[in-house]
Structures are given as C-alpha cells and as structure tokens.
Amino acid sequence: MILIVGLGNGVTNKIEDTFEEMGSNVITAAAYMQTSSKHIEYDGLEELVAQDDNITKFSPYVITNVNVRVERKERTITVIGVSSSYLSIRNREIEYGRNIEYIDEKREQRVCLIGNHTIKKLFGEKTPIEEVVGKNVRINGTLFKVIGVLNELSTSSFSTEDDLFLIPYTVAQKEFAQKYITTFYFSYLDKESAKTATDVIDKYYYQVFKDADDYIIVDAQSIMDSMNETIDTIKMVLIAIAGISLLVGGIGIMNIMLVSVTERTREIGIRKAIGADKRDVLMQFIIEAITTSGLGGVLGILLGIFLTNTVSKAFEIRGDVGIAAILIASGISTFIGIIFGYLPANKAANLHPIDALRYE
Amino acid sequence: MIELKDIYKIYQTGDTTVHALDGISLHIDDGEFVAIVGQSGSGKSTCMNIIGCLDIPTSGKYILDGVDVSMLSDDELSYIRKNKIGFIFQQYNLIQKLNVINNVELPLIYKRISKSKRLEKAREALKRVGLENMEHRYPQQLSGGQQQRVSIARALAGKPSVILADEPTGALDSKTGIDVLQLIKELNDEGNTIVLVTHDNSIAMQAKRVVRLQDGKIIEDTVIKES
Ligand SMILES: Nc1ncnc2c1ncn2[C@@H]1O[C@H](COP(=O)(O)OP(=O)(O)OP(=O)(O)O)[C@@H](O)[C@H]1O
Numbered sequence: 371m372i373l374i375v376g377l378g379n380g381v382t383n384k385i386e387d388t389f390e391e392m393g394s395n396v397i398t399a400a401a402y403m404q405t406s407s408k409h410i411e412y413d414g415l416e417e418l419v420a421q422d423d424n425i426t427k428f429s430p431y432v433i434t435n436v437n438v439r440v441e442r443k444e445r446t447i448t449v450i451g452v453s454s455s456y457l458s459i460r461n462r463e464i465e466y467g468r469n470i471e472y473i474d475e476k477r478e479q480r481v482c483l484i485g486n487h488t489i490k491k492l493f494g495e496k497t498p499i500e501e502v503v504g505k506n507v508r509i510n511g512t513l514f515k516v517i518g519v520l521n522e523l524s525t526s527s528f529s530t531e532d533d534l535f536l537i538p539y540t541v542a543q544k545e546f547a548q549k550y551i552t553t554f555y556f557s558y559l560d561k562e563s564a565k566t567a568t569d570v571i572d573k574y575y576y577q578v579f580k581d582a583d584d585y586i587i588v589d590a591q592s593i594m595d596s597m598n599e600t601i602d603t604i605k606m607v608l609i610a611i612a613g614i615s616l617l618v619g620g621i622g623i624m625n626i627m628l629v630s631v632t633e634r635t636r637e638i639g640i641r642k643a644i645g646a647d648k649r650d651v652l653m654q655f656i657i658e659a660i661t662t663s664g665l666g667g668v669l670g671i672l673l674g675i676f677l678t679n680t681v682s683k684a685f686e687i688r689g690d691v692g693i694a695a696i697l698i699a700s701g702i703s704t705f706i707g708i709i710f711g712y713l714p715a716n717k718a719a720n721l722h723p724i725d726a727l728r729y730e
Numbered sequence: 731m732i733e734l735k736d737i738y739k740i741y742q743t744g745d746t747t748v749h750a751l752d753g754i755s756l757h758i759d760d761g762e763f764v765a766i767v768g769q770s771g772s773g774k775s776t777c778m779n780i781i782g783c784l785d786i787p788t789s790g791k792y793i794l795d796g797v798d799v800s801m802l803s804d805d806e807l808s809y810i811r812k813n814k815i816g817f818i819f820q821q822y823n824l825i826q827k828l829n830v831i832n833n834v835e836l837p838l839i840y841k842r843i844s845k846s847k848r849l850e851k852a853r854e855a856l857k858r859v860g861l862e863n864m865e866h867r868y869p870q871q872l873s874g875g876q877q878q879r880v881s882i883a884r885a886l887a888g889k890p891s892v893i894l895a896d897e898p899t900g901a902l903d904s905k906t907g908i909d910v911l912q913l914i915k916e917l918n919d920e921g922n923t924i925v926l927v928t929h930d931n932s933i934a935m936q937a938k939r940v941v942r943l944q945d946g947k948i949i950e951d952t953v954i955k956e957s
C-alpha cells in the first residue's frame with residue numbers, strides 16, 4: 371500500500387520533472403518534408419512571434435550527433451544548433467562564460483556552449499569549468515571556441531541535457547548541410563496561453579504546408595495533463611488493489627486470532643480459573659491483536675518506504691511516500707487488527723471456565 | 731464457610747441424562763481438611779468445580795461465606811475465585827509459555843497488585859514450596875513433582891482461604907505424591923480450608939474428614955481427626 375502510493379507519486383514527480391527539464395512552457399513544432407516551395411523560414415516565424423502576445427520566444431533546433439575531439443580524446447556527442455533564446459525557453463542557465471548571442475548567429479561564429487558532463491568526458495573528471503571556457507574543440511572537423519558552460523540539471527550520468535554542445539543555428543545549418551530547419555521550440559506566456567499559442571503556430575504551419583500531416587505541433591502542457599490523468603487512473607487501480615490486499619490481510623489477522631483462541635482455550639480456562647475476568651482475557655487478546663497487526667503495520671510501512679526508495683533510486687524517479695498514505699495504511703491495519711482481534715477475543719472471554727478447561 | 735444445599739448437576743447428552751450430582755448437601759467449616767472420594771464418574775470433580783465456582787449447579791443453593799454464589803454473574807464468580815479460592819489440578823495446568831515466577835504471579839496480576847509486591851509475594855510462595863531457585867525455568871524444564879509444586883505456589887500466592895485440589899497426586903509417583911500431600915497438610919495447619927479429591931483411600935485417610943460419593947450422592951461422611 372505504502373509502496374504503491376509512494377511509487378505513484380514518484381512517477382508523477384518524474385513526469386513533472388521531465389517536463390520541467392524540457393521547459394514547462396514549451397511548444398515544439400516539427401516539419402517532416404520541406405521543399406523550396408513549402409518550408410518554414412526563420413524570418414517568418416520571427417514576425418509571427420513578434421505579433422502574437424501568447425508566444426514569447428522561439429528558437430531553431432538543429433540536432434545531430436557528431437564526432438567531437440579535444441586533443442587526443444574523441445567522442446560522439448549531441449550537437450544542437452539554436453538561437454540566443456533557446457536557453458531561456460528551456461529554463462537553462464549559463465554557469466560560467468556567456469550565452470550565444472545574436473551577433474554570433476548573424477556572423478556565423480564558430481562558438482559553442484558545453485554541457486557539464488561533456489566537460490568530464492572530453493577534458494577529464496576534475497577539470498574546473500573555468501578552465502574550459504576559451505578552449506578550442508574540434509566538432510565534426512571544424513574548430514569551435516567554448517564560450518560558456520551550461521548549468522548541471524542532474525547528476526545522473528544518463529542526463530542527455532547535460533551532455534551536449536549548443537552552437538549558433540546558422541553555423542549548424544551550414545556545418546551539417548541542413549537547408550531547412552526541421553524543428554522549432556516556442557515558449558509561451560503562461561499555462562492559459564498554451565492553447566492559443568499552439569493554435570497560432572498551427573495556423574501558420576498550415577498556411578505553409580496546406581496539409582496537417584506534413585508537420586506536428588506538440589504542446590508540453592497538454593501532454594502532461596493527459597499523462598497525469600492516466601497516472602491518476604493507474605494510482606486508483608493500484609490503491610484499489612492495495613485496499614483489497616489490506617482486507618485480505620485483515621481476514622488473515624482474524625483467522626490468526628480465531629486459531630489462537632481455539633488453540634489457547636485451555637489457557638483461557640486456566641486464567642479464568644485463577645481469577646481472570648472477561649476484561650482481563652479481552653485485554654490480553656486485543657493487545658496481542660494490536661501488536662500482531664501493529665507490528666505488521668510498522669514492518670509494512672518500513673518495507674514500503676524502503677522499497678519505494680530503492681525502486682525510486684533504480685528508476686531515478688522521486689518516490690514520495692507521503693504522510694497521508696502512512697497514516698491511512700497504519701490506521702487501517704490497526705483498525706482491522708482491533709476489530710478482527712476483538713471478535714474472537716470476545717468469544718474467548720465468554721467461555722465458561724470449566725468448558726475452557728475441559729477443552730482438549 | 732462452604733454450604734451446599736441440595737445441589738443437582740444434570741447433563742443432557744442426546745437422549746441420556748446423567749445426574750452427575752444428585753442432591754448433594756454439604757457443610758464445610760473454615761479450616762477443615764476434607765477428602766472427597768468415590769469411584770470414577772461418581773461426581774467428585776463436578777462437586778469440586780461447583781465449590782470452586784468454575785461450574786454452576788443445575789439447581790440447589792451454594793452459599794460461600796454467606797454469599798449466595800448461585801446468583802452471581804460470570805465476572806462476580808471470577809472475583810470470588812481470585813480472592814477466595816486456590817486451585818491445584820491433577821494436570822498442573824501451568825501456562826507453558828510463561829516461566830515459573832510469571833505463572834505464580836498470575837493470580838496477583840488479576841488481583842491488580844503492583845509489580846514489586848507481586849514479585850515479593852510470588853517469591854515467598856515459591857520459597858514455601860521449596861522452588862526459590864527455579865523462578866526463571868519454564869514448566870517443560872521441570873519434573874512433574876516440581877510442576878505440581880509450582881501450581882501449589884500459584885494457588886497459595888493470592889492467599890485464598892480455600893484450597894481445592896483435584897487429584898493433586900494423580901500424576902505423580904508415590905514418593906513425590908507424599909511430599910506434595912505433606913505440603914497440603916501444612917497449608918491446612920496454617921489455617922487454610924482444604925478440599926481434596928482422590929480415589930486413593932490411603933491419601934484420603936490423611937485428611938481430617940472423608941466424604942464418599944457414589945452416583946452423585948453422598949453415601950458416607952466421616953470425621954477421622956478432630957480439627
Ligand atoms: N460436560 C459433561 N457432559 C456430560 N456429562 C458429564 C460432563 N462432565 C461430567 N459428566 C458426567 O458426570 C459424571 C460425573 O463426572 P465427574 O467428572 O464429576 O466424575 P469423577 O468422580 O470426578 O470421576 P473421575 O474419578 O474419573 O475423575 C460422569 O458420569 C461424567 O460422565
């Protein structure tokens with residue numbers, strides 16, 4: 371139960387994180403086939419963004435994986451051509467150095483921003499980021515000057531957002547021979563403007579392509595909403611399963627208590643013979659029921675927390691057990707313990723001592 | 731003072747009725763040592779269980795120290811048992827999962843006596859039966875005679891006025907049986923009322939009065955020694 375709720379929250383957190391990583395207010399537009407008659411122009415989009423208040427910024431996104439060399443070290447690394455707006459669209463920052471600027475785009479300067487983990491890969495584990503700025507790297511055979519280091523998003527070695535180079539999109543187009551820009555990122559004002567912004571971009575693309583199948587426009591917010599909905603349903607199902615297993619567990623406790631009453635009828639007889647009254651016998655059994663179920667509950671909670679943490683670590687999700695889940699689960703398990711402990715205990719306490727004593 | 735007046739205990743199993751007790755009237759004064767004898771099935775245990783408030787008669791009156799016990803509720807009977815009566819059973823009836831001292835202090839727990847007092851009284855009772863250095867043993871780790879002495883200590887611990895023993899030596903060899911009987915005699919010398927059930931005449935002769943049952947009726951009531 372604890373595990374299920376914890377992991378459910380974890381998956382939600384993970385998704386939120388992922389989208390936050392992507393930049394929460396982001397629309398992505400990608401065109402599949404561009405020809406000289408049907409294609410998106412940077413200048414056209416610039417005009418569109420300037421006219422519409424819902425869309426705040428945009429950036430091309432020209433992505434390739436190429437060989438990058440520093441001295442004798444060579445690696446295949448993701449290189450993305452972007453504009454100066456890209457970092458703010460993606461909620462990224464420069465940790466040291468400077469951003470790509472308008473002038474770099476216009477003059478097609480061979481400059482680059484480097485990801486935190488890329489430094490480790492190419493320059494060595496302990497290289498201070500300050501030393502990297504100003505160095506030259508050979509991307510796809512061409513020399514680029516490092517002008518800035520990106521902030522680190524995640525310490526995880528899988529983080530793709532920390533292992534890349536960003537270069538001016540104009541340079542990327544030239545270097546990688548891309549006549550047309552396939553993908554653009556847009557940022558919009560706030561959650562409310564997401565829908566309008568998407569529509570505006572969609573309209574623009576439709577004007578260009580005259581066919582909705584030639585391009586795709588994705589709004590992060592709407593994906594996130596529908597994902598959350600799905601997760602909520604999954605969580606409900608899981609909670610239902612946990613509830614059923616709690617009930618089954620409760621019946622288990624009741625059976626254990628019933629068996630222990632039967633097994634211990636003689637003991638109850640002895641206790642009553644030497645002066646125990648109904649309350650004494652009841653108390654003994656209820657305390658046992660509480661310790662059985664309570665101990666089970668505590669163990670369950672600890673195990674749940676432990677598993678949540680382990681699974682969370684393994685899958686890099688932020689598992690979050692939550693006090694409510696603990697309270698509900700332990701409340702239910704103790705409640706079941708008391709109820710199902712009480713009934714058989716009451717039966718035991720009502721036995722006539724002589725009948726209990728004769729019991730074989 | 732124990733007073734049974736025309737007590738019947740009738741068991742109905744299927745279409746056979748058994749008169750386990752068939753009109754018993756018996757008067758036992760404080761400080762007496764009574765042996766109840768008779769053949770198997772004559773009603774000895776039934777009689778003793780009624781005296782010990784473990785069982786209630788089908789009809790008749792039982793007055794214990796002036797109180798009509800036949801009218802009392804289950805909890806009131808528990809109250810009588812813990813304050814007035816100590817049981818010694820043929821099969822010892824110790825609680826196996828409790829050690830010796832915990833078994834002995836059990837009646838004191840039900841009398842709501844504080845932990846320190848309880849231990850003191852339980853140790854005193856164990857000393858009385860000569861088992862003072864066995865308090866942390868468990869019943870399975872003791873011989874039959876030792877277990878019976880623990881059960882005697884348990885019966886003593888609450889300082890009851892009446893001690894009821896149903897075949898206390900039945901499961902013991904004759905030598906150990908004599909020891910246990912000696913202990914019971916000493917308790918009587920200290921002023922306890924003793925009711926002892928046995929089918930062994932030689933044991934019965936150690937008591938001061940012998941009541942003989944047959945088919946649920948008293949057929950003999952003899953005083954052997956004056957109290
Ligand atoms: N719970 C019961 N249900 C039916 N009959 C019973 C029950 N208890 C006792 N009896 C019957 O009552 C009669 C007296 O039984 P009781 O146990 O008092 O005999 P006893 O003198 O103690 O015998 P023993 O020496 O064998 O212990 C017996 O015939 C017995 O079968």
Ligand SMILES: [Mg+2]
Pocket residue numbers: 774775776
């Ligand atoms: Mg008997």
